[in-house]
Amino acid sequence: MPKVFVSISMSLDGFIAGPGITAQQPMGEGGERLHDWLFKTRTEADKAIVEETFKAGAVIVGGRTYKIAINDAWEGRSPFDVTSFVLTHEIPAEQVKGFVFVTAGIESILEQAKTAAGEKDVWVMGGADIIQQFIHLKLVDEIQITLVNVLLGKGTLLFEHIAMRQVELERIRIIESAGVTHIKYRIVQ
């Protein structure tokens, strides 16, 4: 049974980006620290986490994340090999290959992503808003948190607005790596 999963780097104090996100600074001020494990200290275990994530059959991206990333961080191209679905209020005039823009809301984007993914999993990439909506609507099966050995102090909290209820988790895997701890949870719905 294909799964819907989140896989994201978070500081011990819960941030997935620093403050002041711009196209030139997509992780916000100081937020690049959260990706040192990807770019500076990468181990075999870290590589395996990335490979597992990229095995997804479709990606779901928030509209703001797309807008911030597309021209600079992603250099005008999709960084994903599979079709990515962007949740947006308005379909952009200029469309980039590999992206499908969806204005019909969460349930619709998930249906489209699941269809595209077939037997494979769907990765809800982020930002925080779309992840919170997916968790709140009980649409996420697993969360893979890369817990980074740092307190960022400020920025975007991953779980700021799930707010309406307690969510039980089951820890299903833990991998210690250099400067990070990869912890995978199943969400108990």
Added chain:
Amino acid sequence: MPKVFVSISMSLDGFIAGPGITAQQPMGEGGERLHDWLFKTRTEADKAIVEETFKAGAVIVGGRTYKIAINDAWEGRSPFDVTSFVLTHEIPAEQVKGFVFVTAGIESILEQAKTAAGEKDVWVMGGADIIQQFIHLKLVDEIQITLVNVLLGKGTLLFEHIAMRQVELERIRIIESAGVTHIKYRIVQ
């Protein structure tokens, strides 16, 4: 060299208590969930964590935590075998054996606690405010987080106001237990 440490239970979304803390409900609404590992599912590994914590030679407690806990949760007695120092603006009329009230601020309470602890460590028990102040002032050596398999959604964030700077951590121990992950970090000052 004796250390100053924090040891506390936190949900994956960063809360150490639910909302609406009162004397009758000292962990806030739904916050007792964070202590299931202590009272419901306790393993040998969990026991060892508690014993390690209680090896401290002195405890530091915030004034609000003391006021909330003393009559109800603590039933009018100190739950600690060692002297506990309460940071407060006003020394209460009624004093409870085992507690020393300090109005002279953070540096003073730490000096007094260190003296009392001698060769042993000092435990900054909480609440969140006093832990944040200690971290902000670079007075904490180690943080033992018991990361609970739950998203609380709302309540008191452990790290809400450390805010002024990024704090580097070094993971020095990780213990998987039933429903929780005990992760100990050294703070890199």
